[in-house]
Amino acid sequence: MKVNKYVMIYKEIAEQIDKGVLSAGDILSSENDLAEQYETSRETVRKALNVLVQNGYIQKIKGKGSVVLNREKMQFPVSGLVSFKELSQTLGKETRTTVHEFGLTHPDAYIQKQLRITGDEEVWRVVRSRNIDGEHVILDKDYFIRKNVPLLTKEICEDSIYHYIEGELGLVISYAHKEIVVEPCTEEDQKYLDLNGYDQIVVVKNFVFLDDTTLFQYTESRHRLDKFRFVDFARREK
Amino acid sequence: MKVNKYVMIYKEIAEQIDKGVLSAGDILSSENDLAEQYETSRETVRKALNVLVQNGYIQKIKGKGSVVLNREKMQFPVSGLVSFKELSQTLGKETRTTVHEFGLTHPDAYIQKQLRITGDEEVWRVVRSRNIDGEHVILDKDYFIRKNVPLLTKEICEDSIYHYIEGELGLVISYAHKEIVVEPCTEEDQKYLDLNGYDQIVVVKNFVFLDDTTLFQYTESRHRLDKFRFVDFARREK
DNA sequence: GAGTGGTCTAGACCACCTA
DNA sequence: AGGTGGTCTAGACCACTCC
Structure with a gap:
């Protein structure tokens, strides 16, 4: 079971937010830092962060960083294809x-x-x-x-x-x-x-x-x- | 007014679909071909195609190509932030x-x-x-x-x-x-x-x-x- | 096997924010 | 001015589809 690198990064950060290691208002490490931490390229980190944005975990602010959002209002994603x-x-x-x-x-x-x-x-x-x-x-x-x-x-x-x-x-x-x-x-x-x-x-x-x-x-x-x-x-x- | 290259490509293809130049079931040119046509890199083409996917214009099928979707059912995007x-x-x-x-x-x-x-x-x-x-x-x-x-x-x-x-x-x-x-x-x-x-x-x-x-x-x-x-x-x- | 999209890299320049 | 995210490039290898 091959797992994509960007999915792995996404999951790790999402888990940190879910568990409260990162909480609303916190700023993630910069994309360059994350690329170094995960020993990957910046584009791959960006791909992971984009999924976090899609799923309402973070919001990116140009020139500033990636802010962790308050997810209490989005707990159950009934939207979409949920059976x-x-x-x-x-x-x-x-x-x-x-x-x-x-x-x-x-x-x-x-x-x-x-x-x-x-x-x-x-x-x-x-x-x-x-x-x-x-x-x-x-x-x-x-x-x-x-x-x-x-x-x-x-x-x-x-x-x-x-x-x-x-x-x-x-x-x-x-x-x-x-x-x-x-x-x-x-x-x-x-x-x-x-x-x-x-x-x-x-x-x-x-x-x-x-x-x-x-x-x-x-x-x-x-x-x-x-x-x-x-x-x-x-x-x-x- | 600086327009991003990928936005330009998105708009051109979306317009072709809206106007019927490309219709449901058609396959777009391959990403490599499009990169050549638009004199850009493949990643930039991919960015444009991803927006088309997001907006329900096309669907990508690995090993095959990008298929134009039938959009008649999605004519008014009330979903989202429409005032x-x-x-x-x-x-x-x-x-x-x-x-x-x-x-x-x-x-x-x-x-x-x-x-x-x-x-x-x-x-x-x-x-x-x-x-x-x-x-x-x-x-x-x-x-x-x-x-x-x-x-x-x-x-x-x-x-x-x-x-x-x-x-x-x-x-x-x-x-x-x-x-x-x-x-x-x-x-x-x-x-x-x-x-x-x-x-x-x-x-x-x-x-x-x-x-x-x-x-x-x-x-x-x-x-x-x-x-x-x-x-x-x-x-x-x- | 040839062609397709999916992932990944290692750079580069830009616009924006903060100090 | 230095750091951030946004865009873009020119490669590379892979998994998949189709012939």
Whole structure:
């Protein structure tokens, strides 16, 4: 297992910040010093520092240095491609997944459009609810194109589909496009969720792309209003 | 006005994609070829291509090349630090801003905590509603620390505060932390918005930081459920 | 095997900040 | 003026894809 030098440097510094060896407001050693310390070139150090910037650990100030940021507000990176399993672990809650519907179908026009396929293609359809602290508050509807995922079982759906896809099938998930809107509850929501009187629901629509740029999954994650939370960390462009 | 070489290369290629000279599925010239074309080094080309990747224009595939992506799904980058003015322009809607409350205050405990200040600090408080296509559907509550923004007028608030802060005051906004939750409507929401019967509201909480890493603004943007939409584009880390 | 992107090096000059 | 990060160069070797 070959580890890149810049990843190693990134991890070491990130760990120092996580553990409090370096704390908010501290200035890192200069890039030249770090290059010497790690016996590498300055460009490699810069690559490591850029990842730290990306992940909200530090901010660079020209002529001054790299300042350690206060990360308490960014503790759980829900933004991005976090699967439900990782998410619930992060939150440290008691969670349980129930598979309600599962099978191969020829999708309706709406799903065909979202997945950009024709009616000929077979699609895995999975409907699962997520029970957090005793209440069913999230309904996940997943659609996978069969061409990409030849086999899926109920057992896999009860665990983590992503884990199976990346681990067993060796497909590499590359990027995702996400939309968040609020919609009226459907009969399906009422059937599978503890709506607690709410008649609207937060819908997170996810379009997931593989490493070879093909779209292979469409997911709707439907959250009860009071249990929804989305966290984002954005850097200014330019 | 000195323009970086890699920014120039980025812009040229991005423009070719925007204009359709290069379209989804096309493969860019190789990094070596581009280096030759632009009479520069390969690392500089790579820097330009990385920005294209960041912005969802291309995806690189090792051993193969850089593939142009389908960007139709990412047309409006609401994700990130987009101010309301930019946003409404992007959406091409008829919009109007009304300033309801405006002045210096000593903030309550909640805002003190959000801004991480003590009760001694004076804070600008601005409450504005946004009228889109004839309905008041967004309520923006902004809090600026006076230390950073000595003067603010009602006229500025009716236009774009960001424009004033970055343009006139010369402060540089660097990054923001964002949280999205749904909350019950407050009396204030009822007073200033056309709620259309909704008793819940989408709240986008924004923590805005300056270039020198200091937090200087807290904003709550409260959207009527049916008018809320958030778009995100995420690359897989690692 | 030829070509691609990914990593890494050892320099260089610049713009910016602080003293 | 000295140190910092930002950009840029001209090489090098590697892992991967495709033919």
